[in-house]
Amino acid sequence: xxxxxxxxxxxxxxxxxxxxxxxxPAGAPSTSPAASTSTSASEEKVTLTVATFNExxxxxxxxxxxxxxxxxxITPKKAATSNEARENYFNKLxxxxxxxxxxxxxxxxxxxxxxxxxxxxxxxxDDVKGRWLDWKEAAGTAPDGKLVAYGTDIxxxxxxxxxxxxxxxxxxTDRAExxxxxxxxxxxxxxxxxxxxxxxxxxxxxxxxxxxxxxxVNQLKNxxxxxxxxxxxxxxxxxxxxxxxxxxxxxxxxxxxxxxxLQQWQPDWVDAFQKGKFATMLCPGWMLGVIEGNAKGVEGxxxxxxxxxxxxxxxxxxxxxxxxxxxxxxxxxxxxxLTAPEQQIKAFKAKGTFPSQKAALTSPDLLSVTNKFFNNxxxxxxxxxxxxxxxxxxxxxxxxxxxxxxxxxxINRVDVTKKQNAADSWTQAIKEFNALG
Amino acid sequence: MTWRQRLSRWDVKSAPYLYIAPFFVLxxxxxxxxxxxxxxxxxxxxSLVKGNxxxxxxxxxxxxxxxxxxxxGVANTFSIFLLSSVPQIFLAxxxxxxxxANLRAKTFWRMGVLVPYVVAPVAVSLVFGKLFADESGxxxxxxxxxxxxxxxxxxxxxxxxxxxxTMVNFRWTGYNTLIFLAAMQAIPNDVIEAxxxxxxxxxxxxxxxxxxxxxxxxxxxxxxxxxxxxxIFDEPRLFDNFSLGGPDREWMTVTMYLYELGWxxxxxxxxxxxxxxxxxxxxxIFALINYAITRRIASSESHPKRKALAx
Numbered sequence: 001x002x003x004x005x006x007x008x009x010x011x012x013x014x015x016x017x018x019x020x021x022x023x024x025p026a027g028a029p030s031t032s033p034a035a036s037t038s039t040s041a042s043e044e045k046v047t048l049t050v051a052t053f054n055e056x057x058x059x060x061x062x063x064x065x066x067x068x069x070x071x072x073x074i075t076p077k078k079a080a081t082s083n084e085a086r087e088n089y090f091n092k093l094x095x096x097x098x099x100x101x102x103x104x105x106x107x108x109x110x111x112x113x114x115x116x117x118x119x120x121x122x123x124x125x126d127d128v129k130g131r132w133l134d135w136k137e138a139a140g141t142a143p144d145g146k147l148v149a150y151g152t153d154i155x156x157x158x159x160x161x162x163x164x165x166x167x168x169x170x171x172x173t174d175r176a177e178x179x180x181x182x183x184x185x186x187x188x189x190x191x192x193x194x195x196x197x198x199x200x201x202x203x204x205x206x207x208x209x210x211x212x213x214x215x216x217v218n219q220l221k222n223x224x225x226x227x228x229x230x231x232x233x234x235x236x237x238x239x240x241x242x243x244x245x246x247x248x249x250x251x252x253x254x255x256x257x258x259x260x261x262l263q264q265w266q267p268d269w270v271d272a273f274q275k276g277k278f279a280t281m282l283c284p285g286w287m288l289g290v291i292e293g294n295a296k297g298v299e300g301x302x303x304x305x306x307x308x309x310x311x312x313x314x315x316x317x318x319x320x321x322x323x324x325x326x327x328x329x330x331x332x333x334x335x336x337x338l339t340a341p342e343q344q345i346k347a348f349k350a351k352g353t354f355p356s357q358k359a360a361l362t363s364p365d366l367l368s369v370t371n372k373f374f375n376n377x378x379x380x381x382x383x384x385x386x387x388x389x390x391x392x393x394x395x396x397x398x399x400x401x402x403x404x405x406x407x408x409x410x411i412n413r414v415d416v417t418k419k420q421n422a423a424d425s426w427t428q429a430i431k432e433f434n435a436l437g
Numbered sequence: 438m439t440w441r442q443r444l445s446r447w448d449v450k451s452a453p454y455l456y457i458a459p460f461f462v463l464x465x466x467x468x469x470x471x472x473x474x475x476x477x478x479x480x481x482x483x484s485l486v487k488g489n490x491x492x493x494x495x496x497x498x499x500x501x502x503x504x505x506x507x508x509x510g511v512a513n514t515f516s517i518f519l520l521s522s523v524p525q526i527f528l529a530x531x532x533x534x535x536x537x538a539n540l541r542a543k544t545f546w547r548m549g550v551l552v553p554y555v556v557a558p559v560a561v562s563l564v565f566g567k568l569f570a571d572e573s574g575x576x577x578x579x580x581x582x583x584x585x586x587x588x589x590x591x592x593x594x595x596x597x598x599x600x601x602x603t604m605v606n607f608r609w610t611g612y613n614t615l616i617f618l619a620a621m622q623a624i625p626n627d628v629i630e631a632x633x634x635x636x637x638x639x640x641x642x643x644x645x646x647x648x649x650x651x652x653x654x655x656x657x658x659x660x661x662x663x664x665x666x667x668x669i670f671d672e673p674r675l676f677d678n679f680s681l682g683g684p685d686r687e688w689m690t691v692t693m694y695l696y697e698l699g700w701x702x703x704x705x706x707x708x709x710x711x712x713x714x715x716x717x718x719x720x721x722i723f724a725l726i727n728y729a730i731t732r733r734i735a736s737s738e739s740h741p742k743r744k745a746l747a748x
Contacts, residue, residue, distance in 0.1 A: 094486070266677060267567055401702065416592070428685075435504055
């Protein structure tokens with residue numbers, strides 16, 4: 001025990017030294033050597049680091065900005081996953097140093113970001129006032145009214161469907177007719193599903209019960225906590241709206257056999273696209289690329305311009321400027337430029353991140369975008385309509401994702417692993433909820 | 438003169454300590470300090486985002502010990518540990534015995550068993566994820582082809598442990614094989630020859646001479662794989678894409694619970710640190726049990742043999 005513990009320590013020490021050695025260049029000060037003899041402050045040479053994750057579609061934009069601002073050098077830093085970026089963000093925010101001049105964040109982190117809003121630079125200004133959809137801008141505003149996060153993209157949701165499978169089951173296939181048949185409420189959506197599975201020969205209506213829950217929870221203003229007069233977590237046992245969603249979804253998934261009983265992102269789910277195990281999916285804009293990748297070679301995917309229960313948004317990101325940076329003013333200028341409608345449309349064309357800016361949603365440049373894989377659907381127009389249909393900015397307190405996880409687990413115990421019935425799983429969820437405290 | 442003498446005496450006395458000092462300084466920095474600091478964090482209400490929010494005594498430990506999730510995690514950890522370490526040690530001894538025989542291209546085979554150990558755990562998990570997928574997996578396809586029922590690798594607690602143990606075994610069997618191989622090569626040939634002269638066949642000499650002489654090495658491997666097994670994290674975490682251990686935490690180990698509390702769901706570093714200390718205590722208790730066993734076995738052997746084998 002002792003010797004191997006010590007050996008472990010030695011190995012760790014070696015690794016630590018190695019890491020220190022590696023992080024030298026990255027940890028170097030972000031200001032470029034003061035070689036220039038500039039006179040005015042705006043001409044001062046600055047290097048701005050911009051940390052993003054996954055794909056923001058900013059590569060070409062950086063080049064464009066530095067061309068227009070020769071005194072600015074941009075060092076992009078890109079984390080492979082948002083989890084990695086998130087750990088880095090909160091560790092260094094708490095430590096008070098080490099963050100980039102501009103840090104991208106995901107909507108999932110917002111509750112935590114808002115708790116530490118005092119560590120972020122105030123980004124408010126007349127130039128950006130009213131730039132974003134109201135709910136997107138509201139979400140980036142701290143409780144004390146200061147704007148701390150510029151919206152980049154959003155995930156307005158439509159319904160993706162397999163036209164070929166619809167045809168086999170005797171349902172309409174044209175996207176306008178499908179939108180009409182899908183109706184406007186969740187009951188409509190489930191009812192059409194029942195019609196479908198009656199004739200579909202084992203093909204399910206939707207992929208995963210928890211994906212439906214994700215769509216429905218995002219339509220509640222106060223899903224898990226009330227905000228009047230102040231934020232209070234609603235005990236799960238008393239949360240009637242969520243319980244109603246839970247019951248109706250599991251009834252549709254299990255009793256009415258609408259679910260393919262898959263868990264999103266798992267190998268079986270990925271595989272199901274090729275095997276055609278389900279006919280519809282709730283799809284935010286960024287999901288289109290995921291479907292295209294997973295269903296490569298499959299023909300028949302299309303997208304209907306509707307969403308049950310009103311509009312819905314899933315995901316999206318923001319840019320923040322940590323107050324600890326040395327060039328907060330210049331960083332704010334760059335962030336404001338990057339999140340301007342013109343630039344976000346370019347990012348959308350490059351990587352498919354759907355813009356959250358009001359002006360972008362009416363731009364012909366965006367509205368004319370079509371998607372070949374989805375039967376040449378006018379995805380620009382459809383997603384813009386879906387974005388405008390979103391009216392609710394769901395409140396997500398610090399405990400939001402913990403509670404959401406408890407419910408996802410409860411649904412998956414019934415829908416995916418089939419180890420419990422809906423009632424037992426809910427009882428266990430209440431127990432887990434009480435343990436969060 | 439006397440000053441120089443004193444200096445040289447001081448040099449002789451202190452030099453050995455200086456030589457070993459770098460290790461102990463490093464150990465204090467990266468081993469002891471984190472251990473004690475974790476203990477301090479465990480006594481406070483400490484949020485990942487908001488930092489230290491005040492001393493709360495043993496409340497974090499109380500919370501953790503009252504959670505059925507924690508005890509599920511302990512049970513899962515021991516289950517995965519037993520399912521991986523036990524077959525692993527038998528397999529490793531068997532493979533080592535084969536490699537110890539007169540083979541052609543010895544080095545090739547010996548390095549071959551180490552290849553899985555070199556592969557990154559993430560890559561291993563990707564491959565095994567495909568093998569053990571519930572509906573589209575290769576293993577279930579084979580099972581259904583030979584007329585058996587498919588197994589719910591991600592829904593049944595026991596079978597999920599078997600799948601994870603398979604990943605662990607894939608990675609660590611080769612490593613342990615090499616340790617056993619080294620020990621076998623240290624066994625003097627005359628002992629085995631003597632047993633054959635006495636009329637033992639190959640099996641008898643293997644079980645009655647080789648294996649008993651491997652005992653100290655077996656103890657070493659048991660202890661290291663105990664420590665590694667109780668801290669198991671990578672394989673179960675990568676067993677699905679959500680890294681929480683399943684909707685009912687079917688394959689959540691203690692270290693995964695630690696991570697869930699501290700970074701994932703609750704962002705409560707205090708509770709997370711309490712789990713870390715409890716795990717530390719569990720491992721210490723296990724190490725003490727192992728130590729007792731080692732002493733008993735060691736004293737049951739005759740002195741010269743032990744010296745020859747102490748590697």
